[in-house]
Amino acid sequence: MLKKHHxxxxxxxxxxxxVQFITAIIDLYVLMLNIPKPYLVLKQLLMLEFVVQLVxxxxxxxxxTSFQTIENITPYRYYDWFITTPTMLITFTIYLIYLNDLEDNKPKNKNEDKNDDKNEDKNEDKNEDKNEDKNEDKNDINKNDDFFKILKNNSKNLIYIIILNAIMLTFGLLxxxxxxxxYIAVFCGFIPFAILFYLIYDNYAKYSKQGTTIFIYFCAIWSIYGVAALMPYHLKNTFYNILDLFAKNFFGLYLAYILWVNSK
Incomplete structure (x- = not known):
């Protein structure tokens, strides 16, 4: 029976x-494409996702290749998770920031006021409006294509998120x-999990519809890991194998699709 489970x-x-091999080939192909400047930050995020896939x-x-020599493979997964999960959280958070800047949801009322003003005065200052639109486009590009600037500006929240993630993993390892x-470990692990995902939602995800949708996907997939931790050994590790595909590969494919559609 044990051999059957293995x-x-x-x-x-x-x-x-x-699946990982196919995904890596697709991502590598897209990374070699010529990407317009407004999407360069997504290319950088895909690079990080590619690193996650390599790990x-x-x-x-x-x-x-280790089933014959190791009885319990589960603890070894944490070598992978302690590297890949913080990287994935950084990638996910920066993508949400990218969406917020792109859709410009925070200053939505201001934009609506500007649109009203433009509609009232559209027969008077067309040239000025065009110049303003060009400047806005340039500002959007400047906001969205600097990965390290985004990282620096959000470093405090990201540090909290990474620490909470490490605490969550530590409970699993214990x-x-x-x-x-x-049961105690999973309950305790869900506490930092809930806090870190609340931080992501409250600071980044809730400001765009697309961000909220992707947040729900991430939150659902990651929470199933906690449920799987309560399962018997063979079922738990089978679930982990499947969940890793959804957690680590599909977001990379999603980014690759966006870049491919918008490539030059």
């Missing part, structure tokens, strides 16, 4: 590796080392 984990790991792929290559009961 086969289930192994087959799901091999299937995961195949993930390295772990799964090891996983697929469960795997049998230091904490799994």
């Amino acid at each position: 086969h289930i984990i192994r087959h799901s790991a091999n299937a995961s590796l195949l 993930e792929g390295s772990f799964y290559v090891w996983l697929a 469960n795997e080392f049998n230091i904490l009961n799994k």
